[in-house]
Amino acid sequence: MTSPASTEGRALRVVVVDDATVIRESLPALLPDLDFTGSFANVEAMLRARPEADVVVLDLHLSNAGQPNARQGVAAIRAVTAAGYRVCVFSQEERRFVLAACLAAGAHGLVSKAAPTARLEQSLREVAAGEVVIPPAVIGLVEVLVRRNSLTILSDRQRHVLSGRARGLTYAEMSGRLHLSESTLRGYWAEVTRNVSEHFQRTAPGDLEHALGLGPGDLLDYWPEPLPPGTPTSPQRTDRWWRLGRTR
Amino acid sequence: MSAPAPGGDRPPSERVGPTRTGWGRLSGVGNETEPATVGAGVKVPTTAAGTDRAFALLILGMRLGTVVQMAPSLPQGLSESPTRLGYLLVWLLAAGTATVVSVVVWRSGRPLSPRWYLVDAAICSLVVLLGLVVVPEQVRLGTWVGYQPAYALSVVCSGVAVRSNRAWLAALVAVVAADVAYLLPTLSTDTAATLLGNVLTLVVLAGVGRWVALYIRRIAEDGDRARAQALDLGRREEERRAQLAIHNGAAVIRMLGDPALDDRARFMLQEEAQREARRMRSYLRGRDHTDPFLSASGAAPAGPVSLPHAVGRVCDRFGDLPLHATLDLADTVVLDDTAAEALDHALASVLLNVRDHSRAETVVIHADAEEPGGDGAWVLTVHDDGVGFTPDPEQLGVGLREVVINQLRPHGMEVEVSSTPGLGTTVTISGRVVT
Secondary structure, three states: OOOOOOOOOOOOEEEEEOOOHHHHHHHHHHOOOOEEEEEEOOHHHHHHHOOOOOEEEEOOOOOEOOEOOOOOHHHHHHHHHHOOOOEEEEEOOOOHHHHHHHHHOOOOEEEEOOOOHHHHHHHHHHHHOOOOEOOHHHHHHHHHHHHOOOOOOOOHHHHHHHHHHHOOOOHHHHHHHHOOOHHHHHHHHHHHHHHHHHHHHHOOHHHHHHHHOOOOOOOOOOOOOOOOOOOOOOHHHHHHHHHHHOOO | OOOOOOOOOOOHHHOOOOOOOHHHHHHOOOOOOOOOOOOOOOOOOOOHHHHHHHHHHHHHHHHHHHHHHHHHHHHHHHHHOOOHHHHHHHHHHHHHHHHHHHHHHHHHOOOOOHHHHHHHHHHHHHHHHHHHHHOOHHHOOOOOOOOHHHHHHHHHHHOOOOOOHHHHHHHHHHHHHHHHHHHHHHOOOOOHHHHHHHHHHHHHHHHHHHHHHHHHHHHHHHHHHHHHHHHHHHHHHHHHHHHHHHHHHHHHHHHHOOOOOOHHHHHHHHHHHHHHHHHHHHHHOOOOOOOHHHOOOOOOOOOOEEHHHHHHHHHHOOOOOOEEEEOHHHOOOEEOHHHHHHHHHHHHHHHHHHHHHHOOOOEEEEEEEOOOOOOOEEEEEEEEOOOOOOOOHHHOOHHHHHHHHHHHHHHOOEEEEEEEOOOEEEEEEEEEOOO
16 A cells, blocks of 8 residues: 555655645645655645645644644545555654654654654655655664563564664765665665564564553553554554654 | 971971071971971981981081091190190191081082092091001000091091992092001001901901992982872872863853853753852862762762763753763663762763764764673763864873763773774773672
């Protein structure tokens, strides 16, 4: 449903969903190499229009006085991914459990609104190419899960790459230390991120709470219910996640 | 740091001022850089210069003492000498030379120079040889009328501290030869042993005296070197403490002076400036700023803290940086007060460097530790993706060298800095939990 699109010979097609008009109108100007095929204030409008897009730039907080019932948070992510789009969350959200919950809901990338424009463009291209873009805060969380045997399917090489990324090392720096080419390391990292994304989507919050040393129920305000294998995504399953903007 | 005032805690009446004249110069009294006392105990400094003063005192005492011993026999010598005028002139030459030498060493505060000692020895040899003419043969041995052997002994002993082995040996040979020539006419079976003993006295006392004098001088010079080294170490330690106290504050002040600073960064820097001002005040009051009671936090020690908590406190003060901290893996590591304070200061210095120089888009602080039951090792890395630099261990700045590396080492933390131009910088701090 959300397979990467081939952009050979044409500009990357992007749709932006953000309740802030200034974001919707400024992104095309800031990223002139991308083809913005639509901009919407909420997910519902976008899903009605069904624009062609290789990646959807999605804000997490879409509810406001003008659209109080707009779907937002992980509910919005699941709705968009269920429609077959690849989603890159573009938000000011910094809480790592919330960001991890976005991956659990099916997001393919997470980029902070504080990030430089060039990084946003790079992340969108990576998401469109089938990769999963994970921010440093969540990479650290993943390392904890691996160390505490919650995430056990990574190979030694994948663990080494994860360890380097968790410490902020670039591929060039890791290449010197691990004596592997940068492209090889990128390949390992792509496998890690796909495994992580799947693990987040399939693991019960209780298991994650246990692995992370959290109290029972600490993740309930953030985490979507896990999807059994083969279960189609349904936005109705996550209606309560409109409360995402609430602070803990 | 100032040296104690001369006289130490003695009452003002006993204190010695900085002026050095006459006896004070010889005894070391009044030397404002070295301990000195007056009254019952005159203490000559144990420095190399003080040792020279002690030798000068010894020479003065021996030479004037010999003249004093010669004086009572002068009338008898004049009456018994075949040439009264000659005896008087030779006596005056000996006494005058001894007096001049005493005055010279008193004023200079050190033994004669090799050249003047050779002159002294030559005059001595002349006095002894003239004794062949002016002293009757029967009073040359064992009397103060024939004072020449005693005078020769005082001259030989005056030369034990001369700063030339060749001058010392040449003078000894000359004086001993003159003494032998002076005594040889008295040689008989009865006097042979006494005569030989007199000559051997010159040689043995000169040799042993020379050895002891050189040994004492070597001890004093070693002491001087040790003092100079201690002084240098003290100066370096003071310099290091000043760098520790001032470095971060100077960086904060410089950054606050940047007119392009945004409001958030300015607020953060103002908070940091308050901390650094407290640290500087502690230093200026002469307190150890690494003492948690006097630390930049200004608060009493809160007891041991976890590594994530200690690092998190620093991160909170650098909220304007693109910081990402992952510290969960080290949540079992606990630091004591002083180690946590040193780490706080060092980490702040690293982040000030990042803020000031790196132009980083992402800064990742990561902590890792052995699982409980392991050897307690932990590692903290600070990585930025900024401009980087070419690290040179010999030319690290004050911040990395003193505030980070040398400040953490006493707490069992080692620091490694790796950086590549264009790729960013990684500062790795490793330690071990002390149980």
